[in-house]
Amino acid sequence: MHIKLWGTRGTIPTPTPQTTRYGGNTPCVAVHAADGELIILDAGIGLHWLGEELLSNGFADGGHAHILLSHMHWGHIQGLPFFQPMLVRDCHIHLHGCGDGSPLMDVLHRQMEHTYCPVPDFFVDGVGARLTATDIGAAPIQVGVTTITARRVNHAPGVTTFGFRLDSCGQSLAYIPDVEYLEPGHRQPALALAEGVDLLIHDAHHTSAEYDGRRGGGHCSDAAAVELARMAGVGKIILFHHHPDHDDDVIDSVVRDHANSDVDVEAASEQAEYILESR
């Protein structure tokens, strides 16, 4: 499994010189499985730049991808109108997510409303790529050799998000970008997803020092993220969904706090790549 981070920032893009090392694009992670299937986790602004790379590598000629959406907050879908393969006729994009009572396509279509968005509406038949969509249910999703498991985890009051686990040829990745553990029961679905994975990409929106004042807002501290990783016995945790007010120096100091931890801790850095070898 080849993993590349295209967007690591939470909530809103932070295009400032102070955040260039860890990155200012909202969440998007590309996973290329051993069989060549492309699975994209979330559609933040980072998706635009992934699209540019795909098109420069021949994706326009029949390329296909699966995009899994953890939830519908802007930071996780705002890259879709600017994902160029959406406008390429020979591409096929399969969307997975949940419209919570409305069909997924209908919810995503609202982003393309002409008042807000001048990009040609690729949700209309005959415009751009072939689009298909599946509402995420309880059953695992099979994409080639990769099995994807989705579980709902606690987020903002009254809102859950999906976390995902990808198992492929003995390699495993868990992606839990937006989560807060307020009650002991909140950890159960996250532990099920992260259990023994090689790599865990996890919400660490707040520093531990800030967390008490922001409890209940829907996000974790780095300490809660690392604790979850320890409980799940993961190989490595990548702290993700950086707070828009955290510059590179703040994130450096968060990582330093875990230098002597028994868990391998890194902070998500845009363009970082991870290769999980087949076992």
Added chain:
Amino acid sequence: MKIRFWGVRGSFPVSSPNVSRYGGNTPCVEVETGQGVIVIDAGTGIRGFGKSLLERSGKHFDLLLSHAHWDHIQGFPHCELLYRDDVTVTVHGLHHPRRTLASILEGQQQEPFHPVPLHELGASIDFVEHEDGDTFEIAGARVTCRRLNHPGVAGGFRIEYGDRAFAYICDTDLNGEHLLATDLPGVDEPGADPAAWLRRLRQSACDLGHSADLAVCDTFFLPEEYDPDWGHSRVDDFLGLAAEVGFGTMCLFHHRPSRSDDELEDIVADCRRRAGRDIQVLAAQEGLQVDL
């Protein structure tokens, strides 16, 4: 008047080291008169503006929205100032025949897209809708708004304070041959002449920019990049307008996402060579302040 640039990038925010000098935040320009604060557009740059006004203990601003495309409103729900109940904001925009201005911003903060609905923001927010050509007074300044040629309902502004004039002419395809603006009076009726509307919208840009001390210009495209369906201009279109109506300073703005700092510097140098001797040229840069 003090003009401050908080967001200068077009289409979507760009977080990349090769744009960090000019900046990657989407449009937001502050105009501080001696009597108040006016903000044009609520791209992601408005986060920085909000923090700054908070530091200055400001409690009110007037927000002029050129139009409702995402890059011009996406910062609104993330402006911290709006979460304070001692703050008041008046939002101005062009009248849209099928959507109220309030409903456009409410739509952005609806479930499942944003966790806090518009009416739960602490600040008290008023909405004022203007017709094409309206003139009104805010922050002691005289503001004129005019429709421009961009997909949907979009416009620009001229702000006059004392003996100084500032123009914001973005987003528009100044010399485009495709009428992209919608909902213009009579345009859908039989016998309507799109070419006549194109001339009128170009004249609007001329009127907004006439003798402006500083004109913020839509210079999204280089000539070889031009796409007639996007509703953006080429650098050359505005070099022409600057000479035609006499800008003091032409300010390149709404930089294309792929436009690097180095490229932009070359474009500015080229414009300086080609602009008339009386016209200064600069490219909008995040953090730049211009005193008029």
